[in-house]
Amino acid sequence: MSTLGELRALRRRGARSTKRDNKAAFWFLLPWFAGLLFITLGPIAASFGLGFTKYNLIQPPRFIGLGNFARILTDERLHNALGVTFTYVLVSVPLQLACALGVAMLLDRGMRGLAFYRSAFYLPSLLGTSVAIAVLWRQIFGTEGLVNQLLGLVGITGQGWISDPSSALSTLIVLNVWTFGAPMVIFLAGLRQIPTVYYEAAAIDGAGRWTRFRRITLPLLSPIIFFNLVLQVIHAFQSFTQAFVVSGGTGGPADSTMVYTLYLYQQGFGRFDMGYASALAWFLLLIIAGITGINFWAAKHWVFYDD
Amino acid sequence: MRSRHVHRVAWAVLLTVIASLLVACSSGPGGDDELSAGPVTLRFTWWGADDRHKRTQQVIDLFQKKHPNITVRGEFKDWNSYWDSLATTVAANDAPDVIQMDELYLASYAQRGALLDLNTEKKYLNTGDFDAKALATGAVDGQQYGLPVGLGSYALVANTDLLAKYNIPLPDDNTWSWDDLKKIGEQVSKAGGGSVWGVQSPGFSDTGGLQIWARQAGGSLFDDKGKVTIPPDALTRYFSYILDLARDGAAPPPSITIEKADGTLNQTAVATNTAAFGLCWNTQLTALSAASGQKLKLLKLPGEAKAHAEYYKPSMFWSVSARSKHPAEAALLLDFLANDADAAKVMLTDRGVPANLKIRAAIDGSLTDTDKAAADYLNRITVSDPPRVTPNGASTIETILKRHVEDVLFDRAKPDQAAKAFITELQADVDAAR
Numbered sequence: 135m136s137t138l139g140e141l142r143a144l145r146r147r148g149a150r151s152t153k154r155d156n157k158a159a160f161w162f163l164l165p166w167f168a169g170l171l172f173i174t175l176g177p178i179a180a181s182f183g184l185g186f187t188k189y190n191l192i193q194p195p196r197f198i199g200l201g202n203f204a205r206i207l208t209d210e211r212l213h214n215a216l217g218v219t220f221t222y223v224l225v226s227v228p229l230q231l232a233c234a235l236g237v238a239m240l241l242d243r244g245m246r247g248l249a250f251y252r253s254a255f256y257l258p259s260l261l262g263t264s265v266a267i268a269v270l271w272r273q274i275f276g277t278e279g280l281v282n283q284l285l286g287l288v289g290i291t292g293q294g295w296i297s298d299p300s301s302a303l304s305t306l307i308v309l310n311v312w313t314f315g316a317p318m319v320i321f322l323a324g325l326r327q328i329p330t331v332y333y334e335a336a337a338i339d340g341a342g343r344w345t346r347f348r349r350i351t352l353p354l355l356s357p358i359i360f361f362n363l364v365l366q367v368i369h370a371f372q373s374f375t376q377a378f379v380v381s382g383g384t385g386g387p388a389d390s391t392m393v394y395t396l397y398l399y400q401q402g403f404g405r406f407d408m409g410y411a412s413a414l415a416w417f418l419l420l421i422i423a424g425i426t427g428i429n430f431w432a433a434k435h436w437v438f439y440d441d
Numbered sequence: 442m443r444s445r446h447v448h449r450v451a452w453a454v455l456l457t458v459i460a461s462l463l464v465a466c467s468s469g470p471g472g473d474d475e476l477s478a479g480p481v482t483l484r485f486t487w488w489g490a491d492d493r494h495k496r497t498q499q500v501i502d503l504f505q506k507k508h509p510n511i512t513v514r515g516e517f518k519d520w521n522s523y524w525d526s527l528a529t530t531v532a533a534n535d536a537p538d539v540i541q542m543d544e545l546y547l548a549s550y551a552q553r554g555a556l557l558d559l560n561t562e563k564k565y566l567n568t569g570d571f572d573a574k575a576l577a578t579g580a581v582d583g584q585q586y587g588l589p590v591g592l593g594s595y596a597l598v599a600n601t602d603l604l605a606k607y608n609i610p611l612p613d614d615n616t617w618s619w620d621d622l623k624k625i626g627e628q629v630s631k632a633g634g635g636s637v638w639g640v641q642s643p644g645f646s647d648t649g650g651l652q653i654w655a656r657q658a659g660g661s662l663f664d665d666k667g668k669v670t671i672p673p674d675a676l677t678r679y680f681s682y683i684l685d686l687a688r689d690g691a692a693p694p695p696s697i698t699i700e701k702a703d704g705t706l707n708q709t710a711v712a713t714n715t716a717a718f719g720l721c722w723n724t725q726l727t728a729l730s731a732a733s734g735q736k737l738k739l740l741k742l743p744g745e746a747k748a749h750a751e752y753y754k755p756s757m758f759w760s761v762s763a764r765s766k767h768p769a770e771a772a773l774l775l776d777f778l779a780n781d782a783d784a785a786k787v788m789l790t791d792r793g794v795p796a797n798l799k800i801r802a803a804i805d806g807s808l809t810d811t812d813k814a815a816a817d818y819l820n821r822i823t824v825s826d827p828p829r830v831t832p833n834g835a836s837t838i839e840t841i842l843k844r845h846v847e848d849v850l851f852d853r854a855k856p857d858q859a860a861k862a863f864i865t866e867l868q869a870d871v872d873a874a875r
Contacts, residue, residue: 193554277696286549294699387851
């Protein structure tokens with residue numbers, strides 16, 4: 135009897151404290167909810183709405199239906215920007231992942247000063263998207279910059295790498311490849327997961343280094359490669375700062391570094407056409423979703439899960 | 442019961458938050474514009490070279506001494522980043538109170554309602570000493586959105602030290618043509634041996650050269666209604682001329698030209714003594730001379746002997762944000778900038794030869810040699826009526842021009858194709874802004 139009463143009392147107290155906990159949690163979460171509502175969901179919804187309007191940033195938006203989306207189809211400069219962006223993604227992401235994997239494998243072997251090298255290779259990732267590094271890049275690849283000075287030492291006359299449309303995009307790609315630290319760290323973690331017994335067994339069977347890499351490392355690492363690929367592709371599609379700073383905000387020379395997001399920015403804040411810029415933002419979302427979908431579909435054929 | 446109570450509280454909190462945010466957004470400036478007795482902070486933004494930043498800060502200090510309750514926070518940038526940041530701050534409802542405005546953007550910002558009609562602040566802002574014609578350049582649709590600061594005119598600057606070094610005589614600017622400029626440019630480049638070029642390539646710095654080119658051909662960039670009216674063959678010749686300068690070696694190779702054009706005024710070829718001739722505004726002479734350290738001289742533009750295309754351009758305007766919380770104090774600052782002799786003696790001709798006639802007389806004695814030369818230049822040239830204000834939507838003209846010049850220089854388009862595309866694009870931007 136008394137035990138039952140105690141139990142009931144306990145349960146009541148428990149229920150009360152659960153409710154009290156919930157309430158406290160709610161208050162603590164309120165700032166986050168407010169942030170989500172006003173800083174994330176609000177602008178997303180607003181940009182969707184603005185995509186159907188003509189909006190010059192100051193006067194009230196005017197509804198124009200699908201006009202902005204129709205313009206996407208005929209906008210030649212946008213098509214050029216798409217070409218630049220796809221080139222950027224298709225060249226820089228594979229190179230970046232190859233560098234990341236290569237360096238990760240070097241660092242995976244226990245060597246002296248490993249922690250130092252790991253940080254040293256990771257550092258560009260922390261700095262790479264910053265304005266300061268982009269400015270530095272501008273100097274390095276300038277007519278009188280470091281690259282040309284080094285080339286001068288071996289008797290080659292360099293050119294203005296950033297100010298020549300045939301090489302400007304390449305400097306941006308090099309800058310992106312250089313920031314391979316984030317995928318590298320993930321690769322390192324992945325390499326550690328591969329049981330060494332596989333390699334030992336393969337070595338006993340007489341498999342060489344290349345065979346071990348192809349038959350053991352790559353298949354077992356494929357989920358990690360896939361993860362990095364999806365992430366870096368999305369990342370590369372959204373890159374903005376480097377192109378903006380390196381080209382001085384113009385996407386020049388001759389639109390050769392006009393990546394998609396820079397074009398979007400210019401439409402919004404250069405031509406004061408925020409409606410079109412919003413439509414472009416949603417179009418980019420569609421493109422990224424499409425590419426990611428293709429990635430997932432293709433993954434069925436090459437990603438190997440060792441369950 | 443309890444949980445319902447929690448829900449109700451949550452909704453109440455949420456609604457209060459939303460409501461207070463909405464209220465915060467809609468609270469604009471007070472209706473009656475009176476000077477505040479309490480402390481007021483004004484934000485004041487401008488573009489320019491280092492020299493201007495120093496002078497402007499000195500003027501701000503003078504103003505604050507006279508009005509101890511007003512703090513002026515200066516925000517300065519170079520030309521390119523200035524317009525990016527102005528567009529974003531205006532869109533974010535965070536525009537600076539006092540804005541240095543350019544002719545290119547005046548109509549764009551005014552017609553979108555971002556600028557204050559300065560006539561509403563007449564109580565604190567005296568415009569009585571301004572030349573009426575100069576004052577009119579800051580009006581759009583009959584409202585005074587900009588107070589012209591100074592007058593400028595397009596000019597050709599020549600580095601006489603460099604010419605003397607190479608024993609090349611200064612050309613006669615009363616008779617010379619664009620071909621003469623190209624020829625003498627080639628001479629300089631030859632003498633410079635790959636480190637100094639004759640002409641800093643036009644077509645990048647601003648649209649003044651294009652406007653002059655159109656006017657020398659008997660046309661203009663825009664007509665009264667804002668339609669793009671530059672004759673296509675004149676524009677084709679403009680692009681061909683720029684291409685020839687680079688091809689024949691009068692101007693540096695395209696990639697060097699582009700690199701320099703993306704920098705500030707102090708990094709241009711004329712400022713770094715790597716070009717002997719360059720197009721500029723007469724008022725830039727002082728800043729260019731300071732950067733170059735050599736003797737620079739303003740020459741009349743080539744081709745002016747035949748057709749007088751020169752005009753007075755308001756170098757820039759003072760504007761006040763339509764959403765300024767302190768329009769009265771902002772007007773007071775404008776009044777000080779425009780009418781105070783002490784301020785003018787600091788600024789001199791950095792922002793142009795003052796449009797205020799009384800001030801122009803007041804600074805006459807304190808002008809340095811380069812300032813005097815800039816002022817004298819205005820007397821030497823023959824000017825005709827000013828062109829129409831750059832229409833709303835055409836503020837993009839410089840980025841469009843730059844891109845097409847690059848296309849031509851790198852052989853991605855023929856001059857006539859570039860001319861056609863330029864006109865179509867610019868017209869589309871004007872139409873889109875309607």
